[in-house]
Amino acid sequence: MRSDNILSDNFDPDVLDREYKEPSQPAPRKRNTTRQAAAKKESKPGAISRFIHDKRTRLFVGIAMICWAAYLIIVTLSYFTHGADDQSATINLSISEMAQRGDEINNAGGPIGAFLSQSAISNGIGIGALVIIYYFLALGWGLLHKGKVGFWSLTMKSLIVAITVSIVTGLVTYKAHSWVFWGGIHGYEVNTFLMSHIGVTGAILVSILLVALVASIYLNELRLLYVAYRKRVDEHRRRVEAERAAAEESRRKVEESLKESAEIVDNSRNEVTRESSVQLENKTLDFEDYANDNNVDDNPADTYKTEPEIDDDIYDTLDDETKDDIQDEPEATDNNEDVSMTVNEGEIEEADEIATDTYDPTAELSRYHFPSIELLNNIQVKANSVDQQEMEENKERITSTLSNYSIPISHIEATVGPTVTLYEIVPAEGVRIAKIKRLEDDIALSLAALGIRIIAPIPGKGTIGIEVPNKEPQMVPIRSIISSRKFQECNYELPMAMGSTISKDVFIADLTKMPHVLVAGATGQGKSVGLNTIIASLLYKKHPAELKFVLVDPKMVEFSLYSKLERHYLAKLPDENEAIITDPMKVVATLNSLCVEMDNRYALLKDANVRTIKEYNNKFIQRRLNPEKGHRYLPYIVIIVDEFGDLIMMAGKEVETPIARIAQKARAVGMHMILATQRPSTNVITGIIKANFPGRIAFRVSQMVDSRTILDRTGANQLIGKGDMLFSHNGEMERVQCAFISTEEVEAICDAIDEQVGYPNAYPLPDYVPESDGSTSLGAVNDRDPLFEEAARFIVTSSTASTSSLQRRYSIGYNRAGKIMDQLEAAGIVGPASGAKPRQVLVDSLQLERMLEITA
Numbered sequence: 001m002r003s004d005n006i007l008s009d010n011f012d013p014d015v016l017d018r019e020y021k022e023p024s025q026p027a028p029r030k031r032n033t034t035r036q037a038a039a040k041k042e043s044k045p046g047a048i049s050r051f052i053h054d055k056r057t058r059l060f061v062g063i064a065m066i067c068w069a070a071y072l073i074i075v076t077l078s079y080f081t082h083g084a085d086d087q088s089a090t091i092n093l094s095i096s097e098m099a100q101r102g103d104e105i106n107n108a109g110g111p112i113g114a115f116l117s118q119s120a121i122s123n124g125i126g127i128g129a130l131v132i133i134y135y136f137l138a139l140g141w142g143l144l145h146k147g148k149v150g151f152w153s154l155t156m157k158s159l160i161v162a163i164t165v166s167i168v169t170g171l172v173t174y175k176a177h178s179w180v181f182w183g184g185i186h187g188y189e190v191n192t193f194l195m196s197h198i199g200v201t202g203a204i205l206v207s208i209l210l211v212a213l214v215a216s217i218y219l220n221e222l223r224l225l226y227v228a229y230r231k232r233v234d235e236h237r238r239r240v241e242a243e244r245a246a247a248e249e250s251r252r253k254v255e256e257s258l259k260e261s262a263e264i265v266d267n268s269r270n271e272v273t274r275e276s277s278v279q280l281e282n283k284t285l286d287f288e289d290y291a292n293d294n295n296v297d298d299n300p301a302d303t304y305k306t307e308p309e310i311d312d313d314i315y316d317t318l319d320d321e322t323k324d325d326i327q328d329e330p331e332a333t334d335n336n337e338d339v340s341m342t343v344n345e346g347e348i349e350e351a352d353e354i355a356t357d358t359y360d361p362t363a364e365l366s367r368y369h370f371p372s373i374e375l376l377n378n379i380q381v382k383a384n385s386v387d388q389q390e391m392e393e394n395k396e397r398i399t400s401t402l403s404n405y406s407i408p409i410s411h412i413e414a415t416v417g418p419t420v421t422l423y424e425i426v427p428a429e430g431v432r433i434a435k436i437k438r439l440e441d442d443i444a445l446s447l448a449a450l451g452i453r454i455i456a457p458i459p460g461k462g463t464i465g466i467e468v469p470n471k472e473p474q475m476v477p478i479r480s481i482i483s484s485r486k487f488q489e490c491n492y493e494l495p496m497a498m499g500s501t502i503s504k505d506v507f508i509a510d511l512t513k514m515p516h517v518l519v520a521g522a523t524g525q526g527k528s529v530g531l532n533t534i535i536a537s538l539l540y541k542k543h544p545a546e547l548k549f550v551l552v553d554p555k556m557v558e559f560s561l562y563s564k565l566e567r568h569y570l571a572k573l574p575d576e577n578e579a580i581i582t583d584p585m586k587v588v589a590t591l592n593s594l595c596v597e598m599d600n601r602y603a604l605l606k607d608a609n610v611r612t613i614k615e616y617n618n619k620f621i622q623r624r625l626n627p628e629k630g631h632r633y634l635p636y637i638v639i640i641v642d643e644f645g646d647l648i649m650m651a652g653k654e655v656e657t658p659i660a661r662i663a664q665k666a667r668a669v670g671m672h673m674i675l676a677t678q679r680p681s682t683n684v685i686t687g688i689i690k691a692n693f694p695g696r697i698a699f700r701v702s703q704m705v706d707s708r709t710i711l712d713r714t715g716a717n718q719l720i721g722k723g724d725m726l727f728s729h730n731g732e733m734e735r736v737q738c739a740f741i742s743t744e745e746v747e748a749i750c751d752a753i754d755e756q757v758g759y760p761n762a763y764p765l766p767d768y769v770p771e772s773d774g775s776t777s778l779g780a781v782n783d784r785d786p787l788f789e790e791a792a793r794f795i796v797t798s799s800t801a802s803t804s805s806l807q808r809r810y811s812i813g814y815n816r817a818g819k820i821m822d823q824l825e826a827a828g829i830v831g832p833a834s835g836a837k838p839r840q841v842l843v844d845s846l847q848l849e850r851m852l853e854i855t856a
C-alpha cells in the first residue's frame with residue numbers, strides 16, 4: 001500500500017510535527033554533525049526519547065501497527081459476511097458473555113472482533129471505519145520504511161475522510177433496509193438531524209460540501225493521480241497506434257509480395273498455355289494427317305486420347321503451384337470401365353410392430369358407470385312462476401315511473417325467469433340511455449322492490465333491462481339441468497352446468513376456457529350449493545381417468561361427503577391420510593406439490609412438442625408418446641378451495657404465491673382452480689389473484705364495495721340470494737339462477753361412484769420438498785418468533801413496517817427483525833419489500849386481531 005502520497009510530513013509520535021528522519025543511505029559526515037548539533041540543542045535526549053527514536057522500537061511498533069490493521073481487516077471482512085448472525089449477541093451481550101458462548105460467534109476475530117466491528121461500523125461510522133484501518137496501515141508502513149510520515153497530517157486527514165464517508169454514506173443509504181448501517185449510527189443520526197433542521201436538500205448540500213472539502217485536501221494527490229492516469233492512457237494509445245501502423249505496414253508488404261508472385265504466376269501460365277497450345281496444334285495437325293492417312297473415325301473421345309504434352313523445359317520453369325494446377329486439370333479419360341460406382345437404393349424400414357389400436361385411458365375402469373340421473377330428485381316446478389297480474393302490475397309501475405321522469409317508452413317486453421323477470425324496455429326515439437342510467441336509484445325506489453337491477457343498455461341491444469324479483473321465486477333443480485339436452489349434448493372439456501338464465505336457458509360454462517374461477521358471496525347465499533353443482537356436473541360428464549379433484553375445505557363440513565371419491569376422482573399427497581384437505585397446515589404443501597405437478601406436466605408437453613394438454617392426450621391416445629419415457633395420460637385437475645379467505649388470513653403469501661403460479665401457468669397443462677370466499681375484500685382477493693382469475697361467480701354480497709371487488713362493478717349487492725348469481729367472464733355478465741343440489745343428492749352420487757371398482761389409490765401428487773428450512777409458514781405458525789404478535793400490533797398501530805424500526809424498538813439484531821418481518825409478510829400483515837420504500841401495512845387492527853385469533 002502506498003502511503004507516501006498522503007503522508008507528506010515527517011512522523012514523530014513524541015514531538016508534534018517535529019521532523020524526524022532516519023537516514024536511508026550512509027549519512028554524509030556533514031549531516032551527522034548537524035544531527036549531533038541538533039541533538040545537543042534539544043536539551044539532551046532523555047531515555048524515553050531515545051527509546052522512541054530507536055530503530056528497533058520503530059520496527060516493532062511498525063510491525064505491531066500492521067498486525068493490528070491486518071486483524072481489523074479480517075474482523076471487518078468477517079463482519080460483512082457474518083455480522084448479521086452475530087448482531088443480536090453483540091447488541092445484547094458483553095464481550096465476556098460472548099466469550100462464554102464461544103462457538104455461537106461467527107466473526108473470525110472472535111467476540112472482540114465481533115464487538116469491535118459492530119461498534120466501529122454499525123454503531124460507529126459505518127464504512128468510514130475502513131479509513132481508520134488504512135490509517136493504521138499507513139502509520140505502520142511509514143515506520144517500517146523509515147519514510148516521511150506526517151502523524152498529525154495523516155491523523156487529521158483520515159479523521160475528515162472517515163467522517164465524510166460516514167455522513168455521505170449515511171445520506172445515500174438513509175432509507176435502505178439493511179442489517180448494517182452503512183454510514184453507522186453516526187452517519188444516520190447526523191443526517192436525521194440535518195434533515196429535520198435544514199431539510200433533505202440541506203443534508204445533500206452538506207454532503208456535497210464535505211466531499212468538496214476532502215477533494216480540496218487531496219487536490220494535489222488527485223491532480224497527480226489524474227496526470228498519472230492521463231500518462232497511462234496516452235501511452236496505451238501510442239502503443240496501440242504503433243501496433244496498428246506496424247500491422248498496416250506488414251499487411252501492405254504481404255499484399256505487394258502476393259501481387260508480385262501473382263504476376264509471375266500469370267506470366268508463367270500464359271507462357272505455358274501459349275507453348276502448349278502451339279504444341280497441341282502441331283500434334284492435332286499431325287493427328288489429322290495421320291487420320292486422313294489411316295481413315296480413323298473422327299471421334300472426339302479418340303481425339304482426347306492424345307494429350308497435349310508440355311515440354312519438360314517449360315515445365316521446369318514453373319513454380320509448384322502452377323505445376324499442381326496443371327496436374328489438377330481434369331483429365332479426359334477413356335477407361336470408363338475402371339470407374340466404380342455404388343448405387344444406394346433406399347428402403348423403407350418396416351416397423352417391428354404396427355400399432356393398430358389407440359390407447360383407451362378409461363380401460364382400467366372400463367366398467368365404470370356414470371351416476372344415474374335417477375339419483376337426483378325429480379322436483380316438479382311450476383310452469384310459470386309469475387302470474388299475468390304480477391307482470392301487469394310491474395309493467396304499469398315501470399312505465400309510470402319512467403314517464404314521471406319524462407322518459408317515453410315505445411315498447412316493453414317481459415321475460416320471466418326462475419327468480420327474476422326481466423322487463424326489456426325500448427325507449428322512444430331521442431331518449432338518451434345515459435339519462436335512464438342516471439335514474440337507476442330513483443326507478444328502484446319507485447318500484448319499491450328489493451333486488452332490482454337495471455342494465456342500461458343490455459349489451460348488444462339498444463334496450464334497457466330492469467330485473468324485478470318474482471314474488472314466488474322458483475328453484476332450479478339440478479336434475480332439470482343435468483337431464484337437459486344442452487348439457488347432455490355439450491362437448492365442453494370441463495362443463496360447469498350452473499343453472500338457468502332469465503330466459504330459462506341452461507347455462508353451461510367451460511372451466512377450461514375460464515380458466516380459473518373466483519366465487520364470492522355472503523354467508524348463506526348459495527356458494528356451497530354452487531360448488532356442489534359444479535362438482536356434480538363434472539362428475540356426470542367426466543370419467544375418473546379424465547378428471548381429478550383437489551378439494552380444500554377449511555370449514556371441514558362442506559366437502560366431507562366427497563371423501564368417498566378418493567380412489568376414483570381425488571388427488572392427494574402420497575403420505576396423506578385424508579383426501580379432502582381440511583387442515584390448513586397441509587394446504588401449502590399441497591399447493592406447492594401442485595406447482596411441481598404443473599412443472600412436470602410442462603416438461604412432458606415440451607418433450608412431446610405440443611402446447612396443450614388436449615394435444616398431448618390426443619398424441620398419447622394415438623400411442624405416439626412412449627410411456628417408458630415417462631409419458632402418461634394426463635387427467636384434468638380441478639382444485640376447489642372453499643373459504644379461501646380463512647386460508648389467506650392464516651398463511652398469506654405462502655398460499656397466495658403457489659395459487660398465483662398455478663393461476664398464471666396451469667391452464668395449458670389442464671389444471672384449473674375455483675376459489676370461494678365469503679369475504680371478497682381486497683386483502684383476500686388480492687390484485688395478483690384477481691388478475692389471474694377471469695371467471696367470476698358472485699352470489700349476493702352485502703355491500704356494493706364487495707360487488708366491485710368480485711365483479712369490478714355493482715350488481716351482486718342487488719341479488720336476491722338463494723342461488724341468485726351473476727356469472728362474469730372477460731367482462732360479459734349473465735344473471736343465472738344456480739341449480740340446486742341437496743346434500744342427499746351429493747351423497748347419493750358419491751355412493752354410486754364409491755360402490756364401483758376404483759383405482760388402488762388416489763391420484764398421487766408429486767412430493768414437495770420445501771426449499772428453505774422445511775417448514776411452511778403454516779408450519780411456522782407454531783415457530784413464529786415470540787415477538788411476532790407484539791411486533792404485528794406495533795407495526796399495525798404505527799403503520800410503519802420497517803425492519804430497522806423493529807430492531808430499534810425491541811433491541812434485536814437485524815436477522816431476527818428480518819425474520820419477524822418475513823413472518824409478518826407470510827401472514828399477509830405486511831406487503832413485500834419494495835426497494836427503499838417501506839413495506840405496506842395490509843391490515844387494520846381489527847383484522848389483525850381476527851387473524852391472531854384464528855391462528856391462536
Ligand SMILES: Nc1ncnc2c1ncn2[C@@H]1O[C@H](COP(=O)(O)OP(=O)(O)OP(=O)(O)O)[C@@H](O)[C@H]1O
Nearest residue numbers: 475522523524525526527528529722723738739740
Ligand atoms: N341454488 C339454490 N336454489 C335454491 N336455494 C338455494 C340455492 N342455493 C342455496 N340455497 C339455499 O340457501 C341455503 C344456504 O346455501 P349455502 O349453504 O350454499 O350457502 P353458503 O353461501 O355456502 O353459506 P356459507 O358461506 O355459510 O357456507 C341453502 O341451504 C338453501 O336453502
